[in-house]
Amino acid sequence: xxxxxxxxxxxxxxxxxxxxxxxxxxxxxxxxxxxxxxxxxxxxxxxxxxxxxxxxxxxxxxxxxxxxxxxxxxxxxxxxxxxxxxxxxxxxxxxxxxxxxxxxxxxxxxxxxxxxxxxxxxxxxxxxxxxxxxxxxxxxxxxxxxxxxxxxxxxxxxxxxxxx
Ligand SMILES: [Fe+2]
Numbered sequence: 001x002x003x004x005x006x007x008x009x010x011x012x013x014x015x016x017x018x019x020x021x022x023x024x025x026x027x028x029x030x031x032x033x034x035x036x037x038x039x040x041x042x043x044x045x046x047x048x049x050x051x052x053x054x055x056x057x058x059x060x061x062x063x064x065x066x067x068x069x070x071x072x073x074x075x076x077x078x079x080x081x082x083x084x085x086x087x088x089x090x091x092x093x094x095x096x097x098x099x100x101x102x103x104x105x106x107x108x109x110x111x112x113x114x115x116x117x118x119x120x121x122x123x124x125x126x127x128x129x130x131x132x133x134x135x136x137x138x139x140x141x142x143x144x145x146x147x148x149x150x151x152x153x154x155x156x157x158x159x160x161x162x163x164x
Pocket of ligand 1: 042058
């Protein structure tokens with residue numbers, strides 16, 4: 001995923017910046033994929049809980065948009081190129097592919113919760129990677145994103161946690 005570095009006066013050493021740019025671009029690909037998966041659910045969901053789920057899935061996409069922007073811009077601040085085109089995302093995302101034949105609310109809840117959980121796990125791991133690389137700011141940024149994704153997972157998963 002290496003791209004050329006752009007000169008910056010940022011005082012973090014180059015090795016750390018290089019590692020963080022790669023880490024951030026990996027998270028960016030996953031987050032962009034996840035955002036589109038949430039939109040896929042938002043557009044296609046059907047069933048008795050339509051309006052609640054339709055709006056919730058849009059909130060997921062909207063919340064992710066802010067994280068996506070922060071991840072991409074941090075990569076650029078460190079002298080990198082943000083890799084946000086659909087072609088790169090399609091190649092680099094580690095998320096499971098979202099099925100195209102899902103319609104019911106329950107199925108969308110299960111599928112989107114699974115993807116949110118995948119992203120939550122890699123995000124949590126990325127906090128450690130950033131911390132160990134000596135970039136406390138990236139670690140903190142990713143920590144904030146991690147907390148937000150845990151919250152989104154809760155909001156989606158709660159629909160499947162009742163026996164009713
Ligand atoms: Fe919409």
